[in-house]
Amino acid sequence: MLYAVICYNSEAVVGAWSKEKDDAVMAHHQGVLAKFAAKGKLGPVARLMPTTTATTVRTGREMIVLDGPFAETKEQMLGFYLFDCETLDEVIAAARELVHEPGCMEIRPVQFFEPGALKNAAAGK
Amino acid sequence: MSDLSWIDAAITGARPQAVAALLRYFRNLETAEEAFQEACLRALQKWPVNGPPRDPAAWLILVGRNFALDEARKRSKQQALPDEEVLSDTGDAEAAMADRLDSEDYRDDVLRLLFVCCHPDLPATQQIALALRIVSGLSVQEIARAFLVGEAAMEQRITRAKRRISQADVPFETPGAVERAERLSTVAAMIYLLFNEGYSASGGELHIREPLCEEAIRLSRLLLRLFRGNPEILGLNALLLLQHARAPARLDAEQNIVLMDDQDRRLWRRELIAEAFALLDKAVRLQQPGPYQIQAAIAAVHARAPRSEDTNWHEIDRLYALLETIQPSPVVTLNRAVAVMKCDGPEAALAMVEPLEPALSSYFHFHGLRGGLLMQLNRNDEARVAFDKAISLANTAAEAAHIRTHLDKLAAEGKKRQAH
Numbered sequence: 001m002l003y004a005v006i007c008y009n010s011e012a013v014v015g016a017w018s019k020e021k022d023d024a025v026m027a028h029h030q031g032v033l034a035k036f037a038a039k040g041k042l043g044p045v046a047r048l049m050p051t052t053t054a055t056t057v058r059t060g061r062e063m064i065v066l067d068g069p070f071a072e073t074k075e076q077m078l079g080f081y082l083f084d085c086e087t088l089d090e091v092i093a094a095a096r097e098l099v100h101e102p103g104c105m106e107i108r109p110v111q112f113f114e115p116g117a118l119k120n121a122a123a124g125k
Numbered sequence: 126m127s128d129l130s131w132i133d134a135a136i137t138g139a140r141p142q143a144v145a146a147l148l149r150y151f152r153n154l155e156t157a158e159e160a161f162q163e164a165c166l167r168a169l170q171k172w173p174v175n176g177p178p179r180d181p182a183a184w185l186i187l188v189g190r191n192f193a194l195d196e197a198r199k200r201s202k203q204q205a206l207p208d209e210e211v212l213s214d215t216g217d218a219e220a221a222m223a224d225r226l227d228s229e230d231y232r233d234d235v236l237r238l239l240f241v242c243c244h245p246d247l248p249a250t251q252q253i254a255l256a257l258r259i260v261s262g263l264s265v266q267e268i269a270r271a272f273l274v275g276e277a278a279m280e281q282r283i284t285r286a287k288r289r290i291s292q293a294d295v296p297f298e299t300p301g302a303v304e305r306a307e308r309l310s311t312v313a314a315m316i317y318l319l320f321n322e323g324y325s326a327s328g329g330e331l332h333i334r335e336p337l338c339e340e341a342i343r344l345s346r347l348l349l350r351l352f353r354g355n356p357e358i359l360g361l362n363a364l365l366l367l368q369h370a371r372a373p374a375r376l377d378a379e380q381n382i383v384l385m386d387d388q389d390r391r392l393w394r395r396e397l398i399a400e401a402f403a404l405l406d407k408a409v410r411l412q413q414p415g416p417y418q419i420q421a422a423i424a425a426v427h428a429r430a431p432r433s434e435d436t437n438w439h440e441i442d443r444l445y446a447l448l449e450t451i452q453p454s455p456v457v458t459l460n461r462a463v464a465v466m467k468c469d470g471p472e473a474a475l476a477m478v479e480p481l482e483p484a485l486s487s488y489f490h491f492h493g494l495r496g497g498l499l500m501q502l503n504r505n506d507e508a509r510v511a512f513d514k515a516i517s518l519a520n521t522a523a524e525a526a527h528i529r530t531h532l533d534k535l536a537a538e539g540k541k542r543q544a545h
Contacts (some may be wrong), residue, residue, distance in 0.1 A: 011350065017134065067354035068353040111400065
């Protein structure tokens with residue numbers, strides 16, 4: 001089975017970390033990841049930029065683009081995509097195509113990326 | 126849990142929101158601060174045992190509010206409680222409180238708290254000191270060290286500033302759209318000042334004071350989280366991140382200034398630059414250019430150039446020209462002259478700089494740049510006079526030392542000429 005592990009914390013707190021503290025947290029994560037990477041059990045890892053960098057594409061009756069993060073506690077995260085785009089407009093266009101059913105897609109630039117390598121990438125196995 | 130540093134981090138993160146909400150309840154800065162301090166003390170007792178609360182800000186507000194209400198009741202014979210109306214909008218449950226922390230009221234609370242620190246009667250340095258004390262929660266000792274003054278002097282400065290604002294009318298009504306925009310721009314200016322105080326210290330031995338820069342970035346991020354779609358706050362954030370990204374390359378091992386052209390760009394903090402680009406992308410989509418966005422765009426041109434010779438100076442010239450039209454100032458023109466020098470040569474730049482003399486005669490960078498231009502034009506005697514003037518106006522030892530290297534170069538050239 002493939003699992004996504006999603007990291008949550010308060011941005012007010014994380015944003016107040018000193019560079020040293022942030023580096024120490026990242027180093028701890030890297031250490032754990034390295035262990036699982038060695039066993040071939042690690043897929044892509046991404047640290048997202050703060051929600052202040054987010055843009056949201058939402059569709060209901062009509063498609064709208066919002067200058068902020070997704071902030072609707074009644075909806076749950078269902079999955080995510082990684083795109084490599086030249087501009088914000090390009091990735092917004094991609095998200096617009098994806099939002100087919102009424103719902104929304106939040107776009108967040110990636111701050112740290114590690115592609116990882118999973119031998120068995122098929123879900124549900 | 127043996128490592129309790131998370132408590133410190135949680136309290137620091139929650140502070141602006143908690144003090145701001147307490148200020149709204151009690152309409153008195155001193156009461157609000159006292160209530161917050163008490164709530165922190167209780168957090169230090171409870172949290173290690175009970176673990177972190179779901180929402181530290183909500184917890185601190187509730188506990189602080191209850192404490193201050195008890196205190197007020199104890200003193201109620203001497204002192205009237207605030208109107209019931211003022212207190213009636215306070216929920217009991219932490220969860221309800223946490224929900225409301227996202228609402229507009231709280232957004233305006235934090236803006237108000239910052240705005241109170243920007244009272245127009247206070248000189249800029251006092252506004253900054255007050256914001257660091259009240260909003261950021263730095264100790265008087267830390268602030269004194271950052272400003273390189275004695276602790277007693279800083280204590281006095283902050284006390285005086287607090288007295289000043291306690292006598293002033295604090296605007297407690299919910300601001301209208303125009304008023305909110307005005308408050309935002311006042312607060313943004315204060316944060317920019319705070320950053321500049323760290324970026325290019327206005328006195329003393331240290332040329333860069335990183336803690337002040339970091340605090341300014343923290344406050345501007347806080348402001349942006351509250352006002353996410355505001356193009357100028359996006360611009361301010363991007364600008365501060367881009368400037369701060371260069372910090373590791375701005376001084377050499379001997380604390381000498383390294384100009385941007387000579388900086389080792391591999392030392393620039395790429396993660397801050399990437400975040401700034403993402404913020405600028407958002408700002409551009411809003412199509413409401415303003416001074417912070419333009420300055421950020423200028424800094425972004427530098428950040429995009431892999432080597433200094435790759436810098437698109439024509440783009441920088443164009444952006445400064447735009448800045449001159451929406452926010453004309455001699456300092457902006459002086460900065461534009463650097464771009465003109467790169468595009469059209471020192472003569473054209475000098476022609477732009479000379480008329481600024483009356484406005485900038487006591488500005489270090491004016492004489493520094495003018496001297497540099499004269500030196501390029503081989504007008505060495507005049508250059509020497511300009512550099513001497515610059516040294517007499519230098520704000521830090523590093524600035525003076527940097528100009529001295531030019532004077533040494535001129536002296537060496539003079540000797541060479543004599544020898545021939």
